[in-house]
Amino acid sequence: MVSEGGGPMRLLTRVSMIAAGRRSRWVVIAAWLAFAMLAVPLQADLNERAADESETFLVRESESAAVKKIVDERFRLGSETAAVIVYFRESGITPDDGRRADTDALALCRSAAIPNLRMVATPYQRACGEADPLDMSPGASLLTSPDETVILSTVLMADDSTPDIEQAVAAIREVVPPATGDESGLRAFVTGRAGFEADRNAALGGVNGTLLAVTVAVLLLLLLVTYRSPLVALVPLAVVALAYLVTSGLAYGLVAAGATDISGQTTSILVVLMFGAGTDYCLLIVARFRDELRRTRDVREAMVAAARRTGPAIVSAGAIVIGTMTILALADFNATREMGPILALGVAVMVCAGLTLLPAVLTALGRRAFWPAVPRLDPGSAPVITFWERVAGLVHARPGVIAAAVAAVLAAGALAGLGGRPALDFSESFREAPDSVLGQQVIRDHFIPGRAAPLRIVVADDVAGKVQSALTEGTHTPVADMHAVARSVGADGSSPGAEAQGRPGSANDLITFDADLRMDPFSEQATDAVPALREVAERAAGGRTVMIGGTVAENYDARQALGRDTGLIVPVSLALILVVLAVLLRAVVMPLYVIATVILSFGFALGVSSLVFTHLMGQPASDPNLPIYAFIFLVALGVDYNVFLLGRIREQRRKHETRRAVTEALARTGGVITSAGLVLAATFATLMVIQMESLFQIGFVVTLGLLADTFLVRALLVPALAIMLGERNWWPFNATALPPEAPAHGESRRQPGRIVSASRTLPR
Structure with missing residues (x-):
């Protein structure tokens, strides 16, 4: 930790003194309430923005x-989103079913919804709807399954x-027969890109409301068990809630x-x-505040001391999370990049709330915050949890x-994930x-599988025939059918020249085609076929503009981007964390093995979860x-x-040599840090209530990793390594122990060869 005389420490102390002041604490509380109230109306606007996930x-x-952008901007009849209505009767479509499809279509045309x-x-x-002059959409024979059990409307x-x-999909489902079947047994499903997005x-x-309710309930229960006080259990939740409202307002501004x-994914994880x-940061201050209240009668003095001791660790921990999340902005995949800022x-707002709003509220409440387990003034004691004393001694x-x-347990778990898992398909x-x-x-069972999610091909019209032939003829490509959709037009109706990103330009007009694959478009096989299709199309175009997009191509580009993003974000994140830890600890050895142990727990979580998903849950596929x-969060x-x-070890080392400092730090912090780990694991576990498999998997893996880190890495592995290395932990900046200080008022009594606390001793 930085020295007590250092600038950062003086600044933190000054902030805490202001927040805990007799009058200024009310100003701090009022300011946070005002900011939160101003942000409340922006919640609906932020959720509306988050609901649009088209990009x-x-x-x-x-x-x-690039294909999506060109089609949206240059094609009058090419930028549509399709909802495919699947009419299905297992015994065969009847004439009445065809008339029902036509009746539904007319009803949808008249609908204003x-x-x-x-x-x-x-x-x-x-x-x-008007037909495009180039329209070669599939006819009746291609919209009726060969076994005549299915017909498609668009x-x-x-x-x-x-x-x-x-809104559109909801309106369609109000008109067509239900998926369970109408009175005649005719079933209808709304699928296609529109159906996928709507579902x-x-x-x-409503997942944010569900997550919030479940999270608050879980945290409240854990805090009540930890502190046995309803008021002090509610205070951290209230502080975090206000910080969340302020963050929502600022996020909407950005x-x-x-x-x-x-x-929506970002708001859920937020x-x-x-x-x-945020609750964990509050827990650290609350626990230290309670300890200080046992040592001094003055509530404000107790809060200043608690913030002085915990502030640097909170700021350092927050800086690591803020920096790591900011690095996500380097990603090419939009979902990852937008999440970072x-x-x-x-987290930045939460750190500010933890260092200002929480001290203000706690000093305003004083000892009453802990009722009925009010901490009594007892300067001669040092509260230590007996269980953690025994763990420290072991x-x-x-x-x-x-x-x-x-290390063996974690490594064995990590090895279980080496085989890899296939990517989830849409189903x-x-x-x-x-x-x-x-x-x-x-559709997959009765039609060309790719009908529900076709490729979208943009091509110069003078080579469109060559590209179409190259993609549909022979067995070397999986394209079964292709049909033109529209010709590009300018804002005035003219046909502009094409300058396509990533491909040579063409002076000719552009045409967009939809291409149906012979395989399930959401399968890994279809995704793997994209680069070969692009190569065939580019060769046929002979240097003219040709680009392939659509859902299948988007899945391929996303998979490639995720690989590139991982190769960039992981090393940059590790380098940032190493620098922050080295500055905090003024050492290199300890940060290196701390990072290594956390990576090991990440591998353990990924490997063990792979076994659980595959063999217990029957889900061998993994979200890309x-x-x-999981790496970023864990x-x-x-x-x-x-x-x-480590911050507490550094603090104790100002009094003792490293081995003894590690043991005492573990004994003193084991309870509160383990409670913090359980709190965070419980909050990430709430992601498993969501019906999306991707968020379920993230919640499961991160929860498992946090539990492993809490009970294995932080409680056992890191302290054991620190004890084994002794003074070498601090190489190269401070290889010798810091000069011992006299125990602060109320600290544990020390005797040679023993660590003496409230009632127990540990071997040195």
Whole structure:
């Protein structure tokens, strides 16, 4: 830790003194309440912005993103989002079923509930919408399954914003037969890109409220068990809630200014991160404040002392999380990149609240905050949890055995994940298959599988025929059918020249085609086929503009981007954490093995969860985002708890040599840091209530990793390694023990060869 005379320490002490002042504490509380009240109206606006995820899962500067941009900007009839209605009767479609499809189409045409409706078509008619001169859409034979059990209708909309898609799909499902079947047994499923987006958003709909309710309930229970006081259990939650409201307001400001974007996934993780990490920061101050109240009668003096002792660790831990989250802004994958600034902002606001609002509230409440377990003035005692005294003694006596045993367990778990897991396809993305997935499965079983999510191809019109032939003829490509959708036009109706990103330009007009694959477009096989398709198309175009986008290509580009992002973000994050720890501890050796142990717990969590998902849950596939998200959260937050322990070791080392400092620090901090670890693990576990498999997996892996870090790494492995290395922990800056100081008023009594606390002694 920095010395008590250092500038940073003086600044933290000054902040705490102001926040805990007799009059200034009310100013601090009023200011936070005012900021939070101003931010409340912006909550709805932020959620509305987060609901639109039309760009969230794209990759910046990728070919698929360029296709989407060109189609949106240059094609009058090419920028539609399609909802595919799957009419299914197992015994065979009847003439009445065909008439029902036509009737539904006309009803949808007359409906005012579908925003930006462009066209509705059945196998038998175009119910509404103008035909493009180049239109070669599939005819009735291609919209009726070979076994005549399925017919398809299409609803095209001119906008792909998520709220409009949700509204449109809801309106369609009100008109068509239910997925369970009508009175005649005819079933209808709404699928296609619009159906997928609507069902995904429905799975996340209201999730922030659910997460908040579950998180608050879990945290309240844990805090009541820890402190046995209802008031002090509510205080941290109230502080975090106000910080969350302020963060939401600031985040909306950033989004409105165009500085970043936000998605529903980001807002969900923001809730979990702020309530988990924020409550932990509050716990450290509350625990130290309670200790100081036993040593001094003056409440303000107790708070200043508590903040002086815990402030540097909180700021350092917060800096690690803020820095790590900010690094996410380097990612190419939009969902990852946009998450970074928002999460970093949330943690920064939480640190400020922990160092200002919490001290103000606690000093205003005084000892009453801990009722009925009010801490009594007892300067001669040092509160130590007996269980952690025994753990500290065990680690002190057998550091080598404990370090080897824990490392072996973690390594064995990590090895379980070396085989890797296939990526989740769309049908596996939900805990329970929604309407769109069921519809896609019907298409896959009875049609060309790619009909529900075609490739989108943009090509110069003078080579369009060559590209179409190259992609559809022969067995070397998996394209089964291709049909033109539209020709590019300028704002005045003219046909502009093309300057396509990532491909040579063409002076000719552009045409966009949809191409249906012979395979399930959401399978890994389809994703793997994208680079070969692009190579074939580019060769056929002979240097003219040609680009392939659509859902399948977007999945491929996302997978490639995630690999690149991992290769960049992981080393940069580790370097940042190493620098922060080296500055905090003024050493290199200890930061190196601390980072190594946290990486080991990350590998353990990923490996063991792989076994659980595959063999216990029957889900061998993995979300492609899982490794990088789990790494970021586990490493950043895992190092957090080590910072709390290491900061106390550094503090104790000002009185003792390293081995004794480690043992006493573990005995004194074991309870509060373990409680903090349980709190954070419990908050991430709430992600498992969400019906999206990706967030469920993130919640499971991070929870498992945090538990491993709390009970194995931080409680046993790191202290054991620190004891084994002794004074070498501090190489190269301070290889010898710091000069001992006289015990502070109320500190434990020391005797040679023993660590003496309230009632127990530990072998030295």
